[in-house]
Amino acid sequence: LDALKEHLGKLDLAGYDITLEPVVKCGVTAKQFRVKTHPAQSGGGAHHIGSPATHGRSLKTIERIIGEAQIPPRPRERALKAFRRLGAVEAGVHGVPVESVHFHEIGAIDSIVDITGYFLALELMDIERVVSSPLPPGKGFVQTAHGRMPVPAPATAKLLEGIPVADNGMEGEILTPTGVLLLSE
Secondary structure (H helix, E strand, O other), X not given: OHHXXXXXXXXXXXXXXXXXEEEXXXXXXXXXXXXXXXXXXXXXXXXXXXXXXXXXXEHHHHHHHHHHOOOOHHHHHHHHHHHHHHHHHHHHHHOOOHHHEEEXXXXXXXXXXXXXXXXXXXXXXXXXXXXXXXXXXXXXXXXXXXXXXEOOOHHHHHHOOOOOEOOOOOXXXXXXXXXXXXXXX
């Protein structure tokens, strides 16, 4: 965790903390990685498609933050590739140019730390391959900033194309676009 914090500290970001907390799930003890943002310092929301006046970070800005960070090249390139894919999916879902996709401040901080941290952690632990069971997309509907959406939401569904899924019977959003993105990249 200290090495990960050191590398993430090289990103031009403020307004977050990361923790590794013990958890027990289904009787199994594990550690859960958490990104905690500070709304007073960083704004709010996850992502937004809108006018240039909308506050937030564009894909270009996020690429600059990650690209200029003095972190190892492989996790940097993997994080950039993942963000470019996420931006393209969001743009396609909303029918706008990728330049119009803006990630609100908290969403941008969460996403930058989650995505970059994931690839840094794989590098730091010398993990070459991640294997997953078929992913449970969930079902039903969720209320979003864009209104009532089916589960999986359109961006998640697009990212799931070509990936094995399995219905586990759970209602609601089980997978987020970031979760699918990380497992598929």
